[in-house]
Amino acid sequence: MNDVEQKRLERFGRLHPPTFSGTESEDAQDFLDRCQRMFHTAGILETIRVSFTTFQLTGATFRWWETYTRREELRKQFEYLRQEDLSVTQYEMRFSELSRYVVWLVPTEREKIRRFINGLNHQFRFVMTLGNIAGAKFNGMVYSARRLKMDSSIPSSSGSYFGSHCPPKYLPAFSENASFECGDLGHIKRYCPCLTRGSA
Secondary structure, three states: OOHHHHHHHHHHHOOOOOOEOOOOOOOHHHHHHHHHHHHHHHOOOHHHHHHHHHOOEOHHHHHHHHHHHHHHHHHHHHHOOOOOOOOHHHHHHHHHHHHOOOHHHOOOHHHHHHHHHHHOOHHHHHHHOOOOOOOOOHHHHHHHHHHHHHOOOOOOOOOOOOOOOOOOOOHHHHOOOEOOOOOOEOOOHHHOHHHHHHHO
């Protein structure tokens, strides 16, 4: 809070604003209306009225607000999480840690995998999207991402796999029922179309 905002808060406090703890005898709308009138009198800008109002919360309502703001901060961290300079393992650890606080954002295994892949660096994200994630398991997908990190054939961010017969052979770790050659479902390695094309 800068000096100007501090002075405005002090001016607001001199008006003896009401407090709100959330008990049954209190009227939340009345509390907000009274604060609004005082904000207008004290010349408090709209952009900082919410933060000033929270100074008047007490008891269970204040504890709820702290929990809410903490959850919102964790949500933002999760939604903007990217691998960048992290190793795949470090990225996965941070991803898993934050996802525990925002379970509504990853309600299914498929959505969890999708968000994880979207946060990977470009070259890994591109290759990972070549795999079929239907029926995939998150742990298997993380294992595949780690293997990709160790593969010297993975192109740089400016490279690609266009024109190649199939993605790296360990991408099928996504799914227990996928081919261990190309990652597609519905056939095993010996019948993989990629091998057939390669031997033609």
